[in-house]
Structure formats: structure tokens, C-alpha cells
Amino acid sequence: MIQIGRYNILKVLRKTEIGVYLDDGDEGILLPKRFVPPGVRNGEEIEVFLYHDSENRVIATTQRPKGIVGDIVLLRCVSTTGAGAFLDWGLMKDLFVPKSQQLRLMQKEGEYLVKIYIDEQTGRVAANEKIEFQLSNDELTVKEMDEVDLVAYRKSDIGWVVIINNVHTGLLHDSQVFRDIEVGDSFRGFIKTIRPDNKIDVVAGKAGYQKVEDETDKLLRLLNENGGTLPYNDKSAPEDIYRVFGMSKKTFKMAVGALYRERKITIDEKGITLATAK
Numbered sequence: 001m002i003q004i005g006r007y008n009i010l011k012v013l014r015k016t017e018i019g020v021y022l023d024d025g026d027e028g029i030l031l032p033k034r035f036v037p038p039g040v041r042n043g044e045e046i047e048v049f050l051y052h053d054s055e056n057r058v059i060a061t062t063q064r065p066k067g068i069v070g071d072i073v074l075l076r077c078v079s080t081t082g083a084g085a086f087l088d089w090g091l092m093k094d095l096f097v098p099k100s101q102q103l104r105l106m107q108k109e110g111e112y113l114v115k116i117y118i119d120e121q122t123g124r125v126a127a128n129e130k131i132e133f134q135l136s137n138d139e140l141t142v143k144e145m146d147e148v149d150l151v152a153y154r155k156s157d158i159g160w161v162v163i164i165n166n167v168h169t170g171l172l173h174d175s176q177v178f179r180d181i182e183v184g185d186s187f188r189g190f191i192k193t194i195r196p197d198n199k200i201d202v203v204a205g206k207a208g209y210q211k212v213e214d215e216t217d218k219l220l221r222l223l224n225e226n227g228g229t230l231p232y233n234d235k236s237a238p239e240d241i242y243r244v245f246g247m248s249k250k251t252f253k254m255a256v257g258a259l260y261r262e263r264k265i266t267i268d269e270k271g272i273t274l275a276t277a278k
Contacts, residue, residue: 005069074184170200
């Protein structure tokens, strides 16, 4: 069964002058010639994205949209009508946002955080700006230390409210923010704490020892790329550490400590140095 608004792996039925037709269990779905991979053969399987064209026909493309059904993404408005607005989502046909699904009237060139869905009446892919009503922490699908996808939703007094796996909301505390964040930014993180009322605290990056192991490799690489010495230690400013290493000061200190215990580096007031560089 094909899935509109998602990626599908379909078999090539036949080639024509306008493209190839893919097996949908019926007459076939057209993949226009401009999107057909070179050398494709009958019977070969291709991964394609399916949506409706302007004539309401299901059509395939090898283009990759900025989001699929279920995703929450930040998109730019390219035009408006009395019925709604159209957003650029990376395909030939723009993504429609009905007027009833807008928080305020969208403006051309404005950027809006929306959730992509299938309209029940038309069966077409559409977008909804009223995200708040679709998020819930009543029944959680995550647990502490799970790695998750995060989307920056809005700023609060103590951090950023983030969307977790397009389903829940959580809080990324200011103390855990080490780079500029804007609405719609997406990044990986993990569940730090789940409170009794199902409120969730998250942290950007990876959890536990795996994170430290990854960061120690990064430190060693940067040291090797910079003559074996870097002018940073536990007295360096958190902003400088994040700018150079892309990690929090806490993670930096853990990684430095791990390398020091393994006698791979030395530490002094000037910074850190590869043990083999001395």
C-alpha cells in the first residue's frame, strides 16, 4: 500500500517518453522524466516521495522535501490566497496551509513552524500552524536517557521549550544552551529527567559515556590538527569552549579528564597538550 506524503520504495513498471510508471497495484504512478535516475530499468526498485500534483493526481519524485507527514518544520511562505497560504517545502508544488489552520494570517516571505499532515477531506498533504494542540505529555513514548529529535519551539524565562520527536514538549534549560538557537532549529538530544507530572528536561547532544568517548576523539583530532597544543583548559570561558569545540564546558572537562587519566595529554595554565608533543 502506498503512503502519500512519505517515502515509498516502488518497482518500475514501464518506461515512457514522459518518465517511468511505478507499481502501485493499479495503473501506476508517474515519476516524471526529469526525476528518473540514469540507467533505471524495468523491475528495478526506486525510493520516491509521493504527493498530489496540481491536477490532484498522485505523482512521484526523487526530490527530498524539507519534511514528510508528521514532521514539524520551519518553512517560508511564498504566496497567499483567500483560502490559505503556500509554503516552500523543497518540491515543485508548494505546501498548502488552510486559513483555518493558521494562528494569524500568514504573510509572504514570513517563516512559520508547521506540522505536516494529510487532510482528511482531500487526502492531500497540507500543513497546520496550530501545533500546540497536537502535542501532549499525557502518555509518554520516551524514557530517561533516550536519544530524541528536538525542535526549538519557543523561548521561556529559563530556557527553550522544545518539541520532542514531534509528539511531546520538554525544556532545554539556559544552563545547557551553548550556541545561538532560533525557532525551528532541529538537533539531537536526550531525555535527562522526567518529573512526576510528566514534564521533561532535555539536554542537547548524546548521553552518558558514549558522548565523552566521542568528544575525546574530537579533542585528539583537534590537537593533532593544531600542532599538538590548544590554549584551553578548565578556566576557559564556556562560550569559547563551545565556539571552538562544539561542546559544553562540563563535557569538555570530562573529556579532558578522561584523556589526562589515560596519559594522552598534559594540562597546564596555558592549555592542553598531546603527551607525545612534549
